[in-house]
Amino acid sequence: MTAQDLDALYQEIILDHYKNPLNKGLRDPFEAEVHHVNPTCGDEVTLRVHLTDGKVSDVSYDAMGCSISQASTSVMTDLVIGKSVEEAMSIQASFQELMQGRGNVEPDEEVLEDGIAFAGVAKFPARVKCALLSWMAWKDATAQALADAGTDEETTNG
Amino acid sequence: MTAQDLDALYQEIILDHYKNPLNKGLRDPFEAEVHHVNPTCGDEVTLRVHLTDGKVSDVSYDAMGCSISQASTSVMTDLVIGKSVEEAMSIQASFQELMQGRGNVEPDEEVLEDGIAFAGVAKFPARVKCALLSWMAWKDATAQALADAGTDEETTNG
């Protein structure tokens, strides 16, 4: 790849989020905590979600990894916190689609905001996993929290 | 291979032994019986040896296989029966050397008699195993008979 590609990959926004990550740290309360790893490089994230009344009240995390994975985690938390679970899930889906689109998907700035800075990553298959690590962790944790809530309800109802 | 090679492989002597094999059948008495298989094609031989006073008194067999393996068995029994074990072992070694020589070993007619007809087989790696099947079985059976005799002697001496 060329120096231009490199700059397309390492957008200023990405480097900013990398140096100053948002919402970092593990916090209480939370309904689900997951630990995800990128088997290729060993990058890890421990991530908690706190949902209230169908809303993403908090996402907190402890993560180790490269600039792309760190920045992506920061952007993700910023995008989903405060949104309804449904809306957040749809943002997650848009981001995942962008990442897996091999550079052929046009990002929607309305939906993804700072996330569009990752459009360049889609052209680097080896880095797509970095960008997706925490997004997949969030999806997993949220699904777990919802399932538990479902079970609780069932239990309550039963 | 050419028609000439074919004739070199299927010498008249070989086809004669194939049609009229010597010493065929399983006979008593015997000190050791072995069963050998060619894993590639399934050719089989059951072979017995009878030794008396260091001499190969009889070799009897039941075998299924191709012309080369059948003829080779017939020639082998004809060569070793009546010889001293030592002499027979050395004939076996000569034959094996001829077969594994990839066509570069000059056969000794004094030693191998009709066995020299197999010189052409050495150029067909896939057929070497056919020619050697019963010779290896005979060697194995003889070794077993000798070992047992050794044990018996020991037992007697002990």
Place this chain on the structure above:
Amino acid sequence: MDGLLPELEVIRKDFPILERELAGGKPLVYLDSANTSQKPQVVIDTMVDHLERHNANVARAMHQLGAESSEAFESARDKIAAFVNAPSRDEIIFTKNASEALNLVANTLAWARGPLEIGEGDEVVITEMEHHSNIVPWQLLTERKGATLRWFGLHDDGTLDLSDIDSLINEKTKVVSLTWVSNMLGTINPVAEIARKAKAVGAIVVVDASQAVPQMPVDLVELAEAGVDLLAFTGHKVVGPTGIGVLWGRTEILDQLPPFLGGGEMIETVAMERSTYAGIPHKFEAGTPPIVEAVGLGAAVDYLGHVGMAAIRDHEHAITAYALEAMATVSGLTVLGPLDASLRGGAISFELDGVHPHDVAQVLDSRGVAVRAGHHCAKPAHKRFGVQASTRASSYLYTTPGEIDALVEALEYTRSYFKLS
């Protein structure tokens, strides 16, 4: 002749080895494709291009060559998944050959716990026409776990004897594993029908498709619906290279099986104390995979797909019908297996009265005709037919009727050579 590939001469030009001259200037008549198929130029060229321009390890590398190599490797998986219409591309696992694919299943079942566990009193069912690679793994499994191996017998015409299916497949049956097309008898087995029976008792169904995938369109979605859980085939028989095979497995089953080989690429995380494993397909692909082989196999299935598997099946059928008819004119020749070409694949094993298969193959070879002699890794099936070995002629998409004529002519010559007429 009806059914032949329309551009047969063009197809033959794709296979460089078919121009090979043998000793004595004889042209090659290759009738040993059930043993291994020949390779078209495009498969060889694709492998060369990979080795000369894109070679790198996969999955692990961040650099350009690594990205190119990973892309080539993973798109080979996509191509193969599409070729057999697999429900999911992640269900395509690369092995080293069909034998490893079958052993992977039997070996991981030996360590499975929970619903898939196999133990005393359990039964595994195979057939008498299996290739050794679909017999020995199940012998090892059942011996080691104290389970019982049972099998379907064969009718005299080489078809499966299904008369005792209701007692053979019963509530103790944990696995039914069978070949789709026999490599010795050519028989095509009713795998969907048997799979449905097996599913009804909750058994796992394994299909050895080593001879089927080369010869006919395969639709795994359809087979999965009938109840097939796992299916194996091998690269070198579908005009691909050696060193690669494929195991397809239903996700739910693969997820339940413990890992097979442990090591690089199959892990999620490793500590000295314990490890966790990756999801499929990587869970079953320890170590550096057969990269250039997968790339070659991708090109191979592209090639076959381009010719068209339905057209290849028709071609095989036409050639086989022609061969069966022509071989019937050779006196003393008995075909083992179905005599109706529509019931079988293109491998024709036969006996020639008074000449051992080795000798038949040897004389044929002197005429340039390459066939296989022996038990073709199907000793029990030979035993069933009271023979120790047979000669086998097997065709493929590049086989011409003229080559069948050469075979028959060479068989007549064999008879005269051994003074049988």
Place this chain on the structure above:
Amino acid sequence: MDGLLPELEVIRKDFPILERELAGGKPLVYLDSANTSQKPQVVIDTMVDHLERHNANVARAMHQLGAESSEAFESARDKIAAFVNAPSRDEIIFTKNASEALNLVANTLAWARGPLEIGEGDEVVITEMEHHSNIVPWQLLTERKGATLRWFGLHDDGTLDLSDIDSLINEKTKVVSLTWVSNMLGTINPVAEIARKAKAVGAIVVVDASQAVPQMPVDLVELAEAGVDLLAFTGHKVVGPTGIGVLWGRTEILDQLPPFLGGGEMIETVAMERSTYAGIPHKFEAGTPPIVEAVGLGAAVDYLGHVGMAAIRDHEHAITAYALEAMATVSGLTVLGPLDASLRGGAISFELDGVHPHDVAQVLDSRGVAVRAGHHCAKPAHKRFGVQASTRASSYLYTTPGEIDALVEALEYTRSYFKLS
């Protein structure tokens, strides 16, 4: 520079990929040879010739192509046996990679009965610097059999901590398995010394030579004398193709191990009721082997033998010494592993303060420099040094001092790109 291969430019011409231009017209600086090596033209050409002119299955075929293919395949075994000076050529077993070779040993030990049987109370000893492929198989074995896995720790300089060798290797020890050269730290371990200790307590000694065979002369007669019983390496790291690995084993041990995969070629005779198995090497080679891969590997070891393994070792040593010195000038760079080139192989893993290895590798790639980033399948060793990942540059016989200069220059650029200076 002393020790470099005298005809380095000629050698480079043998490797077509080294002329590859990357994106932006950058020449390729390939420093990822510990991951996989590049292939010389002669290896590629030998494979092409086999596929275009001699392709046939082996062992089974009576025809001319079959004889040629079998001859090529079995002489590859001879070549490899000679290359590592194996006591017997039948002790050379072809696997699909080094991982399969190691798993073959661990997996068959799980089913071994008699003196080799492993059970509760028994111990298997490895080291903290193993590749995952020499960790996970032993975890699976010990977990499944109720035995205990133990390991040598590491000194801060990346060498093995042998201080507790007398307690680690004791009368309960059944297997000691260790890497000869670490793929992460580069460390060369004293395998002969450890083998002697292990022999004294009757343990089996397994050596992972995946990084050793490419880099130094190997004499298996000598190693066997010291007590090494089994040794594994992989084709793609010795300028051969993927899809092939090698397990060498002492005949007495291999004879005692039960079969691994069951199927074609590994049998003596098969009946539905039971089977008997072939002798080595075939006993462990079920199914169609990696034929063209073995032929390619034969050409590869011929090529390396022609250049000379002692000369290659010297070259690697010279390049590694030069690289260690040059990299020491990059501020914030810390090498993991021995800093003395004479104690190590050519893989140099390092950290660059403030830049994650992924990002280092990415920036290097934009300059055409191909290195690996991650845990290199050695997570426990990374953990031992308190890091999650590292960047690794690894050289081979085609590496020039100029390429090391390019690496260092690209590292400086990385620092400035991430605004570290």
